[in-house]
Amino acid sequence: MKYIAIVTGASSGIGREFVYAIDQSMNGIDEIWIVARRKERLEEISGKLKHHARIVCGDLSNRNTVNRISQLLNADKYKIRFLINAAGYGVLGDFEKGDRKEESGMCDLNIRALTELTHVCLPFMGKNSRIINLASSASFVPQPSFAVYAASKSYVLSFSRALNAELKDRQIYVTAVCPGPVKTEFFDVAEKYGTRTLSLKKFAMTTPSVVVKEALKDSFAKKEVSVPTTMMKLFRIMCKIVPHRIIIAMTSSLYK
Numbered sequence: 001m002k003y004i005a006i007v008t009g010a011s012s013g014i015g016r017e018f019v020y021a022i023d024q025s026m027n028g029i030d031e032i033w034i035v036a037r038r039k040e041r042l043e044e045i046s047g048k049l050k051h052h053a054r055i056v057c058g059d060l061s062n063r064n065t066v067n068r069i070s071q072l073l074n075a076d077k078y079k080i081r082f083l084i085n086a087a088g089y090g091v092l093g094d095f096e097k098g099d100r101k102e103e104s105g106m107c108d109l110n111i112r113a114l115t116e117l118t119h120v121c122l123p124f125m126g127k128n129s130r131i132i133n134l135a136s137s138a139s140f141v142p143q144p145s146f147a148v149y150a151a152s153k154s155y156v157l158s159f160s161r162a163l164n165a166e167l168k169d170r171q172i173y174v175t176a177v178c179p180g181p182v183k184t185e186f187f188d189v190a191e192k193y194g195t196r197t198l199s200l201k202k203f204a205m206t207t208p209s210v211v212v213k214e215a216l217k218d219s220f221a222k223k224e225v226s227v228p229t230t231m232m233k234l235f236r237i238m239c240k241i242v243p244h245r246i247i248i249a250m251t252s253s254l255y256k
């Protein structure tokens with residue numbers, strides 16, 4: 001039996017940080033499967049790991065990549081200790097003016113691929129294994145000019161919490177991670193059409209290492225939601241108290 005961790009979005013940012021953290025601190029894992037499109041990045045990361053890495057290079061918004069992972073899992077005796085669903089992207093801008101393919105692409109990657117990969121992996125998971133899904137603080141309230149992204153992350157949050165409850169009897173624990181802005185390549189994609197993230201939001205910027213440390217701590221504490229910084233914890237509370245129509249009105253005027 002081989003014990004493995006699977007990390008998507010492993011070539012950059014938060015996913016890559018998870019790979020390094022698991023590599024450094026997790027004994028009892030034989031292999032880390034690192035999934036993303038950029039092969040040279042994955043090779044570079046793999047060369048830095050103590051653990052054996054299996055590179056799975058592919059576009060997760062294409063069903064074939066998840067099918068390939070399913071075939072690999074069925075080809076040997078594997079137990080998945082960690083599934084980290086970190087692959088995801090967002091593009092800022094008004095929905096109507098946006099690129100239709102890019103908008104549905106966010107749904108394909110952030111929602112469909114995460115759901116299908118989780119489904120494929122679950123039969124290979126047992127007692128005390130962990131699923132960590134990258135949602136976002138954008139999941140707390142609808143976000144004008146980030147409409148599809150925020151909605152996709154609301155899905156991730158809702159799905160993760162429900163799945164965590166469903167899997168309690170199997171002692172598999174699911175944590176949705178909800179950071180605010182994190183210093184990664186995410187913004188190279190998000191701001192590609194020139195729409196800038198609110199400077200107020202960027203003021204709250206944290207690092208992948210803070211997010212990952214907190215996420216692993218919360219996952220081991222069997223928490224269903226991990227919110228890494230005080231500012232985002234306060235934002236979450238605000239989103240529970242203040243009517244969403246008021247927050248939406250405030251944020252939509254800031255982007256005009």
Ligand SMILES: NC(=O)c1ccc[n+]([C@@H]2O[C@H](COP(=O)([O-])OP(=O)(O)OC[C@H]3O[C@@H](n4cnc5c(N)ncnc54)[C@H](OP(=O)(O)O)[C@@H]3O)[C@@H](O)[C@H]2O)c1
Pocket residue numbers: 008009010011012013014015035036037038039041058059060061085086087088089090109134135136137178179180181182183184185186187189
């Ligand atoms: N940074 C933030 O402010 C922030 C805040 C809250 C939540 N998040 C969430 O955290 C997660 C990680 O984001 P990040 O900040 O680390 O961004 P990032 O540095 O841009 O990393 C995104 C990762 O996703 C992979 N990816 C993108 N499209 C893919 C596709 N079609 N198929 C397979 N892999 C794909 C990328 O690899 P390749 O390009 O090599 O495929 C990369 O490894 C995302 O789900 C994001 O929504 C980010």
